Amino acid sequence: MNKNEFAGFDKDEYVPIMKDESMALLSKFCAENKPKRILEIGTYIGFSASVMLSACDGNLVTLEKNADNAKLAQKNLSSFGDRAKVILTDAFDYIVRQDIEKFDLIFLDGPKGQYINYLPYLKNLLNDGGLLIADNVYFHGLVRQEGAVKHKLRTIVVNLRKFLKAITTDLDFETTIFDVGDGVSVSKKRGGH
Numbered sequence: 448m449n450k451n452e453f454a455g456f457d458k459d460e461y462v463p464i465m466k467d468e469s470m471a472l473l474s475k476f477c478a479e480n481k482p483k484r485i486l487e488i489g490t491y492i493g494f495s496a497s498v499m500l501s502a503c504d505g506n507l508v509t510l511e512k513n514a515d516n517a518k519l520a521q522k523n524l525s526s527f528g529d530r531a532k533v534i535l536t537d538a539f540d541y542i543v544r545q546d547i548e549k550f551d552l553i554f555l556d557g558p559k560g561q562y563i564n565y566l567p568y569l570k571n572l573l574n575d576g577g578l579l580i581a582d583n584v585y586f587h588g589l590v591r592q593e594g595a596v597k598h599k600l601r602t603i604v605v606n607l608r609k610f611l612k613a614i615t616t617d618l619d620f621e622t623t624i625f626d627v628g629d630g631v632s633v634s635k636k637r638g639g640h
């Protein structure tokens with residue numbers, strides 16, 4: 448699968464698609480865990496969604512708040528038919544809903560400063576034994592770096608630190624943080640807590 452062949456690949460100067468090595472990890476977890484239902488937060492043009500759909504037989508719901516991106520993703524994912532559903536929405540409005548069937552894998556790749564706020568809702572939307580995978584948890588190395596952080600990035604960095612602390616101390620999760628790409632966390636939800 449070639450990113451350059453995706454509609455809209457060259458539309459932005461900065462292409463916010465997951466790094467290749469992180470994508471390989473995401474693909475591996477999908478292939479090994481065989482999720483039946485996947486939720487993605489942050490579609491962009493649908494590349495990571497297509498990687499997940501190609502690695503397993505499950506269905507995927509992906510949330511995107513930008514209408515142009517959602518439209519391009521719809522086009523790029525059309526070959527997956529009913530297995531892929533792109534929803535144009537602010538992710539928060541969807542994850543707070545009470546009428547949604549749970550998921551076996553949730554891939555979190557939307558607004559980085561919101562991961563900590565999304566966490567309780569995502570935990571609730573995850574089946575026991577399911578995986579919560581989050582990208583960019585090291586955020587260009589700033590999350591692990593000591594010293595001052597530029598004012599405009601401070602909230603993101605502080606909130607990502609809170610997110611990492613939460614997923615590594617919550618007894619309902621068994622978390623591994625992979626030092627690949629921009630940092631990828633993988634948290635398995637334990638049952639019975």
Ligand SMILES: C[S@@+](CC[C@H](N)C(=O)[O-])C[C@H]1O[C@@H](n2cnc3c(N)ncnc32)[C@H](O)[C@@H]1O
Pocket residue numbers: 463464465488489490491492493494495496510511512513516536537538539556557558
């Ligand atoms: C890093 S990109 C996603 C990249 C994609 N997962 C991939 O690797 O191919 C993040 C996307 O999240 C979207 N986004 C940002 N805030 C959002 C929100 N509150 N709700 C839904 N989508 C959001 C952005 O418009 C952007 O397309």
